[in-house]
Amino acid sequence: MPNSMMRYDVLIIGGSYAGLSAALQLGRARRRVLVIDAGQRRNRFAHASHGFLGQDGVAPGQIIATARAQLAHYTTVEIREGAATGVKGDEHGFVVETAADPVSGARLILAGGVTDSLPEVPGLAERWGRHVFHCPYCHGYELNQGPIGVLATGPVSLHHAQMLPDWGPTTLFLNGAVDPHAAELADLARRGVTVERTPVAGFFDEGADLRLADGRTIPLTGVFTLARTHITGPLATELGVDIEEGPLGQCIQVDAMQQTSVAGVFACGDVARLAGSVPLAVASGAMAGVAAHRSLIFTA
Incomplete structure (x- = not known):
């Protein structure tokens, strides 16, 4: 040395x-x-x-x-x-x-x-840490039980979506990342999770609302995803x-x-x-x- x-x-x-x-x-x-x-x-x-x-x-x-x-x-x-x-x-x-x-x-x-490495969804990177999160224990409470989205990135997102209803009514956006089988869909339904199969086009306006490929806009207070x-x-x-x-x-x-x-x-x-x-x-x-x-x- x-x-x-x-x-x-x-x-x-x-x-x-x-x-x-x-x-x-x-x-x-x-x-x-x-x-x-x-x-x-x-x-x-x-x-x-x-x-x-x-x-x-x-x-x-x-x-x-x-x-x-x-x-x-x-x-x-x-x-x-x-x-x-x-x-x-x-x-x-x-x-x-x-x-x-x-x-x-x-x-x-x-x-x-x-x-x-974040999902390649238009507008997501700009909202990371403000409207888009990964940990519900860290950020779920502040959403005040408003509508929550889970943007799927793979099979583990099914578990993520089953967690989120304790923080607010939850919609799982499959976005082509996962195709749940019947038993998984039943588990999601038991937790009250809505499953949305239409692909996500991006975020709408300045908040957490998601715009779908068919033109619909889904109002949300926050989105969770797994990078x-x-x-x-x-x-x-x-x-x-x-x-x-x-x-x-x-x-x-x-x-x-x-x-x-x-x-x-x-x-x-x-x-x-x-x-x-x-x-x-x-x-x-x-x-x-x-x-x-x-x-x-x-x-x-």
């Missing part, structure tokens, strides 16, 4: 909810930590975050700002803006390339999140950690302590779950931070 290279106990890739939660545990253990953050939170399009105890309804950016302000009190924790562009192992642990200088750490936590996810950044692939392919996309396989298949590498947040939310990301980040610290003590 070059003498000029900065060395840390733990490098954390990603400075959103999971990464900062991991950094907090390690900072409280007085370990030297560097968080490398590209600033692309998955929920950056949402006006408010819900379901996180003590922060319900707070703007996502404000939660991050508060977390950063609290972490600033821990002098062994640093945050560097920018992307991690590469990684390799060395005799000391791991070397991560950044836009500035390379840095070295004995342990590595991957918390860089995932990227959503396919891809692991953000190259590091997981370069490290060779085991990656799981699920019905909604990719995630890094971890054990109960957030340890990946590569020794000394942990993962947390949405990148380590097939479905995620802010409270789950914070919880997994706390576990990853504790586990990384324990590994420094007991396997050094």
Whole structure:
């Protein structure tokens, strides 16, 4: 390792909810930590975050700002803006390339999140996080039991549609993505879900209303859909950690302590779950931070 290279106990890739939660545990253990953050939170399009105890309804950016302000009190924790562009192992642990200088750490936590590939429906991307959502626990309550649409992207959307009637009368727009069989249609009917087979042409006006291919407009207070996810950044692939392919996309396989298949590498947040939310990301980040610290003590 070059003498000029900065060395840390733990490098954390990603400075959103999971990464900062991991950094907090390690900072409280007085370990030297560097968080490398590209600033692309998955929920950056949402006006408010819900379901996180003590922060319900707070703007996502404000939660991050508060977390950063609290972490600033821990002098062994640093945050560097920018992307991690590469990684390799060395005799000391791991070397991560950044836009500035390379840095070295004995342990590595991957918390860089995932990227959503949205359905190609006109107007959907502009409404993501405002009128179109993926998690009913995060955004369903605020729709005040108004009419809800579920835009199908595959078979898992049938399960999605069966969940939504607890938040409002629900219509499942098949849009050619799935063709339910008789038993599935019966399950949907038992939950009171209306099934619409006419393809979706796009969104109407400025809200959540959907325009169908036959010219009809369906008034809605919100639309839910399941985007396919891809692991953000190259590091997981370069490290060779085991990656799981699920019905909604990719995630890094971890054990109960957030340890990946590569020794000394942990993962947390949405990148380590097939479905995620802010409270789950914070919880997994706390576990990853504790586990990384324990590994420094007991396997050094």
